Amino acid sequence: MLIFVFFLHITIRILLTVAQLCIVGSGPAGFYTAQHLLKNCPTLEIDMIEKLPVPFGLVRYGVAPDHPDVKNVINTFTAIAKSGRLQFVGNVTVGKDVTLNDLRNAYDVVVLAYGAAQDRWLGISGENLCNVVSARKFVGWYNGLPEESHLKFDLDAETVVIIGQGNVALDIARILLTPIDMLKKTDIAQHALEALSQSKIKNVKIVGRRGPLQVAFTIKELREMIKLPGNSYRIHLENPEYIDACLPKTSRPRKRLTELMLQSSSMKRSEEDSSKQWELIFHRTPIKIVGDSNANKVNGLVVGINHLTGDDWENPQVEDTGLRETIPCGMILKSIGYKSLPLSDELPFDHAKGIIRQTEGRVEGMQGVFCSGWVASGPVGVIASTMQSGHDVGKRIIEDLKNGIVGTGTRKPGRDAILSQLEARNVEPVTFVEWEALDNEERERGKYQKKPREKIVDVREMIDIAKKGQS
Template sequence: MVTNGFFIYIFFFFTLLYQTVPCGKFLCIVGSGPAGFYTAQHLIKNEPNIEIDMFEKLPVPFGLVRYGVAPDHADVKNVINTFTSIAKSGRLQFIGNVTVGKDVTLNDLRTAYDVVVLAYGAAQDRWLGIPGENFENVVSARKFVGWYNGLPEESNLQLNLNVETAVIIGQGNVALDIARILLTPIEILEKTDIAQHALQALKESRIRNVKLVGRRGPLQVAFTIKELREMIKLPEVSNRIHLEDRDYIEACIPKTSRPRRRITELLLQSANTKQAEVKDAPKQWELIFHRTPVEIVKSENQRSVEGLVVGINRLKGDNWENPQIEDTGLRETIPCGMIIKSIGYKSLPLSEELPFDHIRGVIRQKEGRVEGMSGVFCSGWVASGPVGVIASTLQSGHDVGKRILEDLRKGNCASSTEKPGRDVILSQLATKGVEPVTFVEWETLDNEERERGKNQKKPREKIIDVREMIDIAKKAQS
């Protein structure tokens, strides 16, 4: 017997089924990294009436996956296969070699599209604000990672690896990535897609000791257990983990979450390793806690970094997850010839009218909706700051996609005039002499990089000159 409840269910089912976005809606995404692609993935999967254009300032897609993921993390880069499927779905148009804020403005995009999504990441370094920060061989993690990953703007970064000891300020995943790249045997790096100029420099490197310095303690480290395990298992490399209060750390373990507990137990276990067992290892890395950078000092001839002066801290309060840091007044100098700052990144506003928190380096937003700008959304690090890994960016991108569809279906992004879409933008670019790169053209460049890599028994050899990238990509038209 059919009940009234059955008909009510059917009514609501078809109401939801046909609550779609009106046809002809144009949407653009600024940035082709994980945040941009995951936002596009949700939109394409859940709404058939949207066309998406994706703008990228470089001629190549994938952003942080190409230029941020360590070259020896090939498994993480496999997500490029998912992004490629999205780009070739027929619903997304990649438009590379276009800088929003220079070649086109945010207002241009808002005029052309019903929805604009800003997903361009974080591209500015944070500063310590201490004397000596501008000395030679003091470099940010962002620049260093870009250098070994073949980011065009960092390919000529001047580095002196002819030193024994490097200090990395910071204890997150990026800090461990850099330490691992500095210490990994060359025969392993040679099989990755590391940039050739970086590989050659690392072959000649004299760095034998890498010290990772953090303000807090082992209970507050920001790296994951995967990264820690990789460091501990590095061939021909020993480790030294400085633990000053083992009893307190062990007492806190039962109060911690499972991920934190596993990391802490592994730190304790590794700190127990007898140095006699690894004394013959030619290289070493160290974790040094409770140290705040105070000053960077130069050698007597003023030509090179000689050391990092740090203040010795103690942690206060009952909140072990986020304790207060108290300066003991004690100072020490860590001798080194190179300093890498891995203390986070900030985003930059791409237009003056964009509501921006300059202190945090993020766009002001709520649930992905940019404050005071109807139809403008933001996703990823430009919204949240540089936190999380690619998996968390997936969830963030999908959440923003949901908000976009909610607003479109409710008419919150409605305009009194019909939007023209990409044609007007492409016309503007042509007038300015900008050469947009399509995804098909990127595939030509991709094939060239893979071919060059084969000659060196690598997955690919990245091309680092933008003009060369464009010239190769445009071969797709001939």
């Protein structure tokens, strides 16, 4: 019996050793999947493919610049990347520089963890007017995402409406209203800092379709807004008695968040020394975006007033009262979620939901292909929930390797085949060591501005600095 167990253990180790594995995407989903695999398969090595020359995905380009503590997870990801068992291959776009079929031919296991990069639409008239902007683009702009860094926004309007009531909506409101001297100390992109320093925005209205019991932001985000220097606020609660009666049915985090809204709605901050204001407005459904006389720039949002029905306070029915009102504004930011895009026509893709069709991380009909994070679940949760998703997918991969479902055929060529293809196609892959040279340059530039780093936003410049640092 002991001999059998010994040979079984050796067989499993051989299977895990010879398996060639790559992960597409270097954000939290990709790194947490890699973390579980590397921890539980001591002989496994992984290639991580990223379309940008830099790693870390939404931690670098999605987390608000005034939340440096959230970005500390980069230290964990860096340790994984420098473990000697993960090779970062940056500046490679799957679907353009290499195909999904190329990866499947080169690797036993392919994990798709490339996130969500398409905006959701409201589907109402006026959505194409100037200064109607998606949250994704705006966040990318102030965080220095190369593809959004060239954007220009008209910040001369005094009133801005943000549609949506999640953490991203509050992030955007906070960035718009934070005193510029505070923003200067963060890693916000310089072009955004300069534009915001000239901003005339004084009032931000954060509008939601449902009520205070259904908001998607967290208590931490709300506390930051309440304490924001130089700002007064209004939280419009139409039926506080009903809300209070629902509290015993709620989870502890939801209860604490709702209690803070109830307390804050009745405790108005003094407006002395407050040149700006934000508001939380509930039970408003966007109906139409109104343009100016030239019909090319927004000057108002028409909303329908609704009320919620049903016994399920968590997922109530939204019922239109038929009443309408117009909220005057000069800019609208849509924080209503993102969708993923298929990077291959062969992928089984749910276009309505914007996710890959999968079961427990296994992509339907594509043996050896897995997906992790938002491309599998949609844009829900925070970094902690993405960690759980990544670890769960890692477990499934290990199960399939051990059970001989994947990695049992002819030995795959792995990275060598992909690097040969990239060379033939004149693609310049960036290694993690080269990224560290770029990282050092950004930190050095930041010192002159007295900020953590000054992000470089031109891809060609990124590559040149990375390569020069290792020449």
